[in-house]
Amino acid sequence: MSDTPTIVFALPGNEALADALATQAALVRGECSCRSFADGETYLRFLTPVAGCHVVLACTLDHPDAKLLRLLLAARILRELGAAHLVLVAPYLPYLRQDQRFHEGEGVSARHIAKLLSTHFDGLITADPHLHRIAHLEDLYTLRLRVVQAAPLIADWVSREVERPVLIGPDAESAQWVSVVAAAAGCPFRVLEKHREGDREVRLDAMDLGAVRDRRPVLVDDIIATARTQIAAIRMLAEQGLPAPLCIGVHAIFAGDAAGALAAAGASRVLSCNSIAHASNAIDLRPSLSAALVDLLAQGFDDEALDEPGC
Numbered sequence: 293m294s295d296t297p298t299i300v301f302a303l304p305g306n307e308a309l310a311d312a313l314a315t316q317a318a319l320v321r322g323e324c325s326c327r328s329f330a331d332g333e334t335y336l337r338f339l340t341p342v343a344g345c346h347v348v349l350a351c352t353l354d355h356p357d358a359k360l361l362r363l364l365l366a367a368r369i370l371r372e373l374g375a376a377h378l379v380l381v382a383p384y385l386p387y388l389r390q391d392q393r394f395h396e397g398e399g400v401s402a403r404h405i406a407k408l409l410s411t412h413f414d415g416l417i418t419a420d421p422h423l424h425r426i427a428h429l430e431d432l433y434t435l436r437l438r439v440v441q442a443a444p445l446i447a448d449w450v451s452r453e454v455e456r457p458v459l460i461g462p463d464a465e466s467a468q469w470v471s472v473v474a475a476a477a478g479c480p481f482r483v484l485e486k487h488r489e490g491d492r493e494v495r496l497d498a499m500d501l502g503a504v505r506d507r508r509p510v511l512v513d514d515i516i517a518t519a520r521t522q523i524a525a526i527r528m529l530a531e532q533g534l535p536a537p538l539c540i541g542v543h544a545i546f547a548g549d550a551a552g553a554l555a556a557a558g559a560s561r562v563l564s565c566n567s568i569a570h571a572s573n574a575i576d577l578r579p580s581l582s583a584a585l586v587d588l589l590a591q592g593f594d595d596e597a598l599d600e601p602g603c
């Protein structure tokens with residue numbers, strides 16, 4: 293790692309993450325003050341001097357519309373104060389669903405948000421970004437990237453806590469998690485076929501699960517937002533005569549009535565990684581995020597300009 297001091301700041305709600313990054317990566321924990329003026333505008337003050345330093349901002353980005361402007365303002369102020377380089381640690385990275393123009397008049401929001409963040413930061417560390425039609429985050433972001441994978445941590449948890457599991461992915465995209473978790477936990481997996489018919493409506497094709505009926509089902513998906521995907525999977529498992537599943541999500545968004553609806557649908561337990569603070573958090577991503585930060589800082593910032601992505 294270079295001799296340049298690195299200071300870690302938390303934007304509101306990210307204090308535990310910033311504490312863990314500073315401790316685990318042996319960095320300075322900076323102090324800042326952030327509040328809203330009476331008219332709702334943001335006041336920010338960095339109390340730890342940053343001139344000539346690398347700065348890490350801890351800010352997960354669920355409910356991003358409320359957080360992005362404050363984050364970009366913080367980045368601009370840090371540059372104004374002389375920070376040498378800025379790294380964003382956002383365990384949940386938003387705006388990846390609108391990754392193509394589905395209808396006339398829409399835009400590819402994923403590219404616009406990637407451009408905004410790439411313009412303001414030199415590095416980004418995140419966990420399991422929701423990539424669907426765009427294969428790699430590097431195809432969107434032009435900054436130094438490290439992506440933490442939750443699958444090995446989920447596999448450790450499942451191996452420790454669940455006897456005779458069968459991993460169930462509710463849709464084709466979840467195959468990337470369930471296949472890795474199942475291989476590491478040494479158990480079978482199945483991937484269901486999902487059709488999304490609206491923001492809160494999903495339909496799963498029937499699948500014969502007779503061969504795994506004597507196992508404990510563990511549903512694994514990257515995001516639990518409305519929870520309708522996992523609820524549909526719970527119903528299909530019940531129709532197939534399987535016991536109530538354990539439901540695991542990497543990113544615990546839980547919009548609106550999601551948590552209650554998932555419990556009412558019959559989940560035997562719901563758990564998540566701590567990319568977003570939630571009562572279901574049970575799997576700690578912070579050591580992996582800290583290791584990724586150490587690795588990114590060790591690479592330094594003086595290599596050649598990164599290529600423009602193909603957009």
Ligand code: R5P
Nearest residue numbers: 513515516517518519520521
């Ligand atoms: C979709 O492709 C994702 O992998 C998740 O399945 C989806 O985001 C879950 O959303 P919801 O909880 O609203 O069904």
